[in-house]
Amino acid sequence: MMPDRETCLAAVASRDARFDGAFFTAVTSTGIYCRPSCPARTPRPENMRFHPSAAAAQAAGFRACRRCRPDAVPGSPEWDVRADATARIMRLIGDGVVDREGVEGLASRLGYSIRQVQRLTREELGASPLSLARAQRAHTARVLLTTTDMALVDVAFAAGFGSLRTFNETLGQVYGLTPSAIRGRASRHEGASSAVVELALRLAFRRPFNPSNVFGHLAATAVPGVEEWREGAYRRTLRLPHGPGFVALAPRPDHVAARLYLSDPRDLTPAIGRCRRLLDLDADPVAVDAALAADPILAPLVAHAPGRRVPRTVEGDEFALRAVLGQQVSTAAARTHAARLVAQYGEPVTDPMGGGLTHLFPTAESLVDLPAGTLAFPASRQATLTGLADALASGRVDLSPGADREEARVRLAALRGIGPWTVEMVAMRSLGDPDAFPITDLGVRRAAEELGLSDLAGVASAWRPWRAYATQYLWAVDDHPINTVPKEHS
Structure with a gap:
């Protein structure tokens, strides 16, 4: 509030x-x-x-x-912490649902009436869903005007405006400037190719921001073909509503430098939202660290490296499938399994940055009917993977930004082969639950032993609702690559 x-x-x-x-x-x-x-x-x-x-x-x-x-400014951290209907609405608006499907589509995804959705946003945010989406469109337009050489009419429609008149009126009302004046006040972009739109952005965050575990985790678990660490940046492919995209994300002292390559500029809003979600940039580190530092056991860990974020994901389904691939195997083995799956079932793409990105991660639909023996692990594990893929493809399990977190947990746990570790990891990274806690995780258990935490469950109850962040500090106790940005490229 x-x-x-x-x-x-x-x-x-x-x-x-x-x-x-x-x-x-x-x-x-x-x-x-x-x-x-x-x-x-x-x-x-x-x-x-x-x-x-x-x-x-x-x-x-x-x-x-x-x-x-x-x-x-960074989005309100309230929407990541909360799991109620208004928070789900805000996450969906941030993903561009209103621009693509209208308020009707937004309400449909939540199972609410349009009137209920409008009442919720007006009561808590003082604005209708359309006004919230309009503000987002204005921001998207300003980014395109200041970072590309796109024609004004193309910027208008790429940002989601229905007409040039609405585009001009909105930017005048929001910024007090015409679109041409906004572009004139900015340094000109070096030019975008005709095949893709290239944009250089600065992603803001609340300080402190410790990039070590987020970028370290993403680099250490990167799936070849889909992700890579190159020249000081984490790079990956993106499956976006209007086509494939690519992003390079590099930590800087006061921002995260992002370079986006989009096959359709209408995907700028969801692309930015997914990058912010991936790096947990809308978190409130002061509130989180203050709560965790109240525990004398965690206090030294927080003081040593404050501002840790939770590495999340750009797409909930992707991480859930990868979590199953990583069950009871090493990080290296999980990458190998995922790479084989990507090479065979991922959609091929061409890396505009000249790197090693070759595929989009496979969709859940493409993995429902995997032939027996596709993956080099037990048949029961492959059955778990295809069962999850079927649940995701059919919509029985929803891991989208607007998902009901508790319902998703229950439905995940009901699937064969999905245990508490997988449920909590998916809750943490796919659903963005700040209180997810993989208590059975080997790294968490090792840290608890080293810190002398014999009653981990009891002690951890005092860390709520920030147990996902406590997990990052516990993982940092171990000397593991996930805790460090690759030095040879940093």
Whole structure:
């Protein structure tokens, strides 16, 4: 929930960046809205109005500050923590569902009426689903205007606007500038190829951000053909709504540098959302670390390397299938099994960056009828894989951004061969549950033994709702490649 007025006033007075994205400050005397940490002169209290979302501020007639760019702040961490309907709505809007399927499609995915969805977003965010999607479209348009040489009409339709008139009106209302003026204020892009759209972006995060375990994990478990670590960046293919994409992500002191290659610019919004989800960039590390450091056992681990994030995934189905491939085998063996599956059943693609990305990860549909003996492990394990693939392909198990986490857990656990470890790993990485806890994991058990935690389940209850983050600190006790960004390329 949005902080009370006194907290908001104090946050603005101290320019507290921890509140960026938690609320937005609109100033009646200027008609501008800002993030709490905006470096401009603090407005008079009587001129300040507070809104729970950028969309709500825009709907109230305020335009975005050109100095602090409030539309570009990390998303509210509340939506990752919460598992209720409003959080699921926000995750789906962030994935571009409203742009592709409308509010009707959004409501259908949740099993709600359009009126219920509109009521939920208005009550908690002060804006309708269309207003929230409109704010997102405006941000997407600004990114395309400032990072590509696409024609204005192409930018308009790629960002999801139905007409040039709506495009021009919206950007004027949100930014106080015409599309041409927005482009003129930015440095020009080096040019996009006719085959793909290339964009260089800066992905913001809340500090502190410790990239070691996130990038280390992604590099150590990278599936050949789908992922690789090259020249200081994690690179991978993306299956997007309108075609394949590619991304290179590199940690920087104050942002994550992202270079995207899209076969269709309409996929920019979901691509950014999936990259942010993958790296857990919308987390609130201050709140997480404060809670975990209250435990004297975890406190030294948190103090040594604060700001650890949970490595997640770009697609829930993909990680779930990979989790089954990794059951009871080493990291290297899991990569080998996955690479064989990718080579045989993945969709071939051409790497525009000249690297080793050759395939999209196979869809669940393509793995339902695997011939016996396809993979070099027991028939029972292959049956588990195909059973999961069938459940995902049929929709019996939903791991999308709008999934009901508890329902997904129950349905996963009901599948043959899916045990507690797999359920918790999928909950952590596919569903983004901040409290997922793979208590049976070997690395967690080793860390608990080394730290003298004889009653791990009992001690861990005090870490709720952040046990997924506690897991990252426990894994760091062991000297494993997942804890370190590859040195030879960093």
